[in-house]
Amino acid sequence: MFSISSKYAIKAVLYLALYSDEDHKIMAKDISKSINVPQAYLAKLLQELSRRNIISSTRGPKGGFYLSDADRNQSLIAIVDVIDGVDKLKTCLLSIKNCNEKRPCPLHGLMAPSRLVFLNGLENKTLGELSADIKAGRSYLPFA
Amino acid sequence: MFSISSKYAIKAVLYLALYSDEDHKIMAKDISKSINVPQAYLAKLLQELSRRNIISSTRGPKGGFYLSDADRNQSLIAIVDVIDGVDKLKTCLLSIKNCNEKRPCPLHGLMAPSRLVFLNGLENKTLGELSADIKAGRSYLPFA
DNA sequence: CGAATAAAATGACAAATGTCATATTTAAGA
DNA sequence: TCTTAAATATGACATTTGTCATTTTATTCG
Numbered sequence: 001m002f003s004i005s006s007k008y009a010i011k012a013v014l015y016l017a018l019y020s021d022e023d024h025k026i027m028a029k030d031i032s033k034s035i036n037v038p039q040a041y042l043a044k045l046l047q048e049l050s051r052r053n054i055i056s057s058t059r060g061p062k063g064g065f066y067l068s069d070a071d072r073n074q075s076l077i078a079i080v081d082v083i084d085g086v087d088k089l090k091t092c093l094l095s096i097k098n099c100n101e102k103r104p105c106p107l108h109g110l111m112a113p114s115r116l117v118f119l120n121g122l123e124n125k126t127l128g129e130l131s132a133d134i135k136a137g138r139s140y141l142p143f144a
Numbered sequence: 145m146f147s148i149s150s151k152y153a154i155k156a157v158l159y160l161a162l163y164s165d166e167d168h169k170i171m172a173k174d175i176s177k178s179i180n181v182p183q184a185y186l187a188k189l190l191q192e193l194s195r196r197n198i199i200s201s202t203r204g205p206k207g208g209f210y211l212s213d214a215d216r217n218q219s220l221i222a223i224v225d226v227i228d229g230v231d232k233l234k235t236c237l238l239s240i241k242n243c244n245e246k247r248p249c250p251l252h253g254l255m256a257p258s259r260l261v262f263l264n265g266l267e268n269k270t271l272g273e274l275s276a277d278i279k280a281g282r283s284y285l286p287f288a
Numbered sequence: 289c290g291a292a293t294a295a296a297a298t299g300a301c302a303a304a305t306g307t308c309a310t311a312t313t314t315a316a317g318a
Numbered sequence: 319t320c321t322t323a324a325a326t327a328t329g330a331c332a333t334t335t336g337t338c339a340t341t342t343t344a345t346t347c348g
Contacts, residue, residue: 133250
């Protein structure tokens with residue numbers, strides 16, 4: 001479904017959504033410890049996300065990664081797109097080209113409806129909303 | 145979602161469901177040509193499926209792979225299980241252990257309902273039914 | 289300005305997945 | 319029973335994905 005990289009990235013960004021802001025930047029090292037993901041690898045992912053403007057960062061002392069208010073309006077699809085490429089989620093299950101409603105592959109009917117629901121969720125729910133869910137106890141992001 | 149291997153395997157088995165039976169066995173080489181999948185690689189997959197009794201085969205002249213009537217009552221989940229392991233489809237999206245309805249991860253609500261529908265389809269629809277769909281023009285398995 | 293700190297960039301290494309070639313075993317038919 | 323045709327077994331190789339270490343660049347603060 002998602003690659004390991006995407007999973008790490010999502011966890012890290014949700015962590016940032018929960019605990020960081022402009023005035024509370026967090027070092028890659030600390031995030032990696034908290035969410036239990038290899039340090040150097042996470043750093044690479046966060047750098048890529050920062051470069052693509054999904055998250056924010058500043059270098060030097062007192063620096064680190066954080067989410068700006070604008071960042072919080074992004075959705076998870078943005079993260080997955082940067083790391084895995086969004087096509088992976090949208091292409092035919094059997095990788096048959098021109099698979100569509102008119103000419104569905106044998107698995108199309110099984111998957112298409114549920115996938116649509118899922119993709120809409122990924123696209124529409126913002127990072128801010130997701131972290132609000134966690135803060136309100138509607139969902140849980142355990143760090144192990 | 146599925147690995148490339150699983151995709152190849154599914155296509156090949158559907159091909160067998162369409163064109164083979166006890167009296168019309170098909171060589172790996174011919175299947176690979178028809179569904180456009182590397183020969184030696186496909187052979188390996190088919191051997192594994194045969195060894196695990198998902199499909200049938202006989203060696204020697206006039207030999208090849210085929211589906212018995214019993215094989216036709218299997219579902220796709222059996223194939224995916226042999227190739228990828230079924231857990232890949234069932235574990236939490238973020239690989240969080242103990243993610244469940246009571247203590248859902250942030251993505252759980254987004255995915256769980258649609259996944260259930262999908263898994264049921266994979267489990268309940270038999271190979272026979274799938275090939276009947278294709279024969280009736282309700283779905284399409286193009287060979288490119 | 290200069291020292292310290294942290295991200296960014298680069299590249300080497302490891303593991304998993306996918307691909308291919310060769311040798312072995314089994315079955316059919318003359 | 320011998321030859322031939324096919325699956326089966328084994329292992330080498332390639333590519334992708336994930337992991338780690340080192341160096342470079344930018345920023346803060348004394």
